[in-house]
Amino acid sequence: MESIDPSIHIGPQRSGAAEMWGKFRALGGLGHLVDGAAPAVGFLIGYAAINAEIGVLIALVVACAVAGYRLLRGDSVKVVAISVAVVVVFSLFVGITGEGRGFYLPDLIICGVGTLAFGLTLLGGRPLSHWISRRVGLEPAAHADPQQRIRLHRRVTLAWFAFWALHLVVMVPLYVGNQVVLLGSVALILGKPALVVMLAASWLWVRRSLQHPGSAAAVAVSGA
Numbered sequence: 184m185e186s187i188d189p190s191i192h193i194g195p196q197r198s199g200a201a202e203m204w205g206k207f208r209a210l211g212g213l214g215h216l217v218d219g220a221a222p223a224v225g226f227l228i229g230y231a232a233i234n235a236e237i238g239v240l241i242a243l244v245v246a247c248a249v250a251g252y253r254l255l256r257g258d259s260v261k262v263v264a265i266s267v268a269v270v271v272v273f274s275l276f277v278g279i280t281g282e283g284r285g286f287y288l289p290d291l292i293i294c295g296v297g298t299l300a301f302g303l304t305l306l307g308g309r310p311l312s313h314w315i316s317r318r319v320g321l322e323p324a325a326h327a328d329p330q331q332r333i334r335l336h337r338r339v340t341l342a343w344f345a346f347w348a349l350h351l352v353v354m355v356p357l358y359v360g361n362q363v364v365l366l367g368s369v370a371l372i373l374g375k376p377a378l379v380v381m382l383a384a385s386w387l388w389v390r391r392s393l394q395h396p397g398s399a400a401a402v403a404v405s406g407a
Contacts, residue, residue: 219371219374219375219376220371220374220375220376221245221246221249222242222243222245222246222249222270223242223367223370223371223374224245224371225238225241225242225244225245226238226239226241226242226274226286226367227363227364227367227368228241229241229242230283230286230363230364230367231364234283235277235282235283235285235286236277238277238283238286239274239277239278239286242270242273242274242286243270243271243274246266246267246270246271247267249266250263250264250266250267272289273286273287273289273290274286276288276289282361283363284358284361284363284366286363286367287354287358287363287366287367287370288358290350290354290370290374291350291351291354291355291358294347294348294350294351294354295347295351297343297346297347298344298347298348298351301340301341301343301344301347302344302348304340305337305340305341305344308333310333310336310337310339310340311340311343312336312339312340312343312385312389313332313333313336313339313340316336316389321386321389321390322336322389323393335389335392336389339385339388339389342381342385342388343381343385346377346381349373350373353369353373354366354369354370354373357369
């Protein structure tokens with residue numbers, strides 16, 4: 184019989200809030216708050232005070248400063264480089280569109296792709312969160328009741344669909360109306376910080392579903 188993962192089924196359970204906070208920190212949530220917020224705030228200050236070009240310049244300077252600080256602390260070069268690259272891509276869209284609101288166009292594209300991806304897999308009966316959880320090892324490779332797991336992941340995938348769709352519902356009208364400062368303020372809340380919180384909440388949701396009193400039988404056993 185295959186042994187049950189002790190990290191899932193053995194030991195006292197912490198409160199949901201404490202467990203989620205632990206995962207938030209493990210995902211680098213605090214660092215992502217700075218990575219995502221500082222350059223964006225810099226852009227908004229520069230845009231509101233002078234113009235979009237100055238906003239881009241400030242955003243890039245802030246991103247590089249944060250990257251230098253994190254490298255000195257010993258953070259991963261790859262993660263830091265990705266954070267800077269994201270700001271560079273967002274900044275390029277200001278030049279491509281010739282408008283300050285272009286800084287947030289990549290954000291809207293990402294939200295559109297996320298909405299379509301989770302929505303289409305939900306309609307197709309193969310929820311995306313199930314595939315992702317399997318890939319990262321959160322979801323058991325085999326299960327005594329696979330349909331029960333699919334039902335669970337339909338709800339998780341629906342939550343992710345709503346998460347991305349909410350971004351579009353709130354941000355698209357602001358983008359169309361060229362309300363750059365308000366759009367940027369909303370993006371600060373719905374951007375990286377909200378994404379890390381959603382990842383932590385999804386991890387806790389799936390993990391707790393495997394800790395349910397009746398779920399031990401759900402982990403498949405091999406052989407007799």
